[in-house]
Amino acid sequence: MNNLEKYGLIKENNQTNQNLGRVIAQHRDLYQVVTNEGVLEAKVSGKLRYQLESPIEFPAVGDWVELETKIDIGVIQKVLPRKSVLVRESSGSSSKGQVIASNIETIFICMSLNHNFNPRRVERFLTIVWDSGATPVVVLTKSDQCDDVEEKLQALEDVCFGIKVIVCSVIDETGLAELQTLIQPQQTVAFVGSSGVGKSSLINHFLGQDLLETKQIRGSDDKGRHTTTSREMLILPNGGIVIDTPGMRELQILTGDVSKTFEDITELAKDCKFRDCTHQNEPGCAVKKAIDEGFLDADRLTSYLKLQREVSYSQLNSRQLENQKINQIFGSKKAMKQSRKHMQQIKRR
Structure with missing residues (x-):
């Protein structure tokens, strides 16, 4: 068994590629990459750095990469598709x-x-x-x-x-x-x-x-x-x-599968009277009924709604996020301006 096979290489990973490696450690902008010849330090090529649009597209521990060896350092040219x-x-x-x-x-x-x-x-x-x-x-x-x-x-x-x-x-x-x-x-x-x-x-x-x-x-x-x-x-x-991996004192969510995590609530929601039920005060809410009857923990619904909002917010850009929060608090930007105007009138009195 060669080096890459020890690190999980299977035929689907393009076993014939002589420039293949797997990232086994990361220290800021430097990576340790294992190849069939051994372990070497590597960095991302300028071309790849220019092509990558998001930090999550950069190499990470576990990634399979294509790289070239230049003197005593590897240069990562490509990050292969991730299966997870x-x-x-x-x-x-x-x-x-x-x-x-x-x-x-x-x-x-x-x-x-x-x-x-x-x-x-x-x-x-x-x-x-x-x-x-x-x-x-x-x-x-x-x-x-x-x-x-x-x-x-x-x-x-x-x-x-x-x-x-x-x-x-x-x-x-x-x-x-x-x-x-x-x-x-x-x-x-x-x-x-x-x-x-x-x-x-x-x-x-x-x-x-x-x-x-x-x-x-x-x-x-x-x-x-x-x-x-x-x-x-x-x-x-x-x-x-x-x-x-390092310990995480606070886990902030970028993307997530809330429906899978809360399959019980997802199934209950299918019986709600309204398709867009928010499980708050709507009549005919099957989720609230389950809580009232003791089949569902109220804290679990609170967690579900909180994580659902976090995932929704994370998928919005900063301007969309600002508008979303304004709408949630005031109902609309117009309502926010009216509220602000009202507060200014109170201060003048």
Whole structure:
């Protein structure tokens, strides 16, 4: 088995291409790319940089690329089509997007069974994972620190319906064998989650060595500190391929599949009296009826509506977004101007 086959190369990836490589790490504008000849540093060619229109089109960990070798550095000429890509909104006010990982079969959404536990956070991660094209698996870590595991699993019943949920602990090795069966040779998986939930500890266990730095979460509030600072791809002893990602204290959504994450609400909405029902105050709303009858958690509907708005906003440009918010608050720009005029008249009195 050659280098690229170890990193997941299959015939569909154009195995005869001598200029093929896979991005295994990224450090700002420099990339580490594995080829059949070994690992080399690479940068994006000027031509490709000019052609790419969005930050999410630039190479990312997991990407298959075509590159040329010039003296001691590779030059990436092309990013091959991705079969899956996990994207989040980048930090800051501009909507640019950031690729977390690409060409992944399974994404492990990690959440610890302490104060970090939050079903609403799982919904946010599921929204972007379903949109990525990969299969989500929810991993509940640090079960050795939890006395009410069954209660927490029950809280996730609606959120994780049809999704595999694994309860595990690195300390007493609960659930680790089950988790490892989902990391097959030449298959690429990624671990995502908040800081301090134990992603690096899990990967270290599967590596059989403490290769990734880990830090304990603060005992005062169970919040973790960023340990992994960049994305990198690792080969496990069993041949599985793992992408470790930095912890995300705040997950902002660029694109997402809300209907898949909230399939229960999507199905209920089909029985609403009005096709464009917003599930607020309309008569004949099947979703509100389900809440009143105790079949649906009101917090889940609140989360659904919030994520639906976020996804809608992220797909608008800044001017459209401004108009959308004005319409939501005032009804229209005309109404906003009237409200502003009214306030000015009050101040003059």
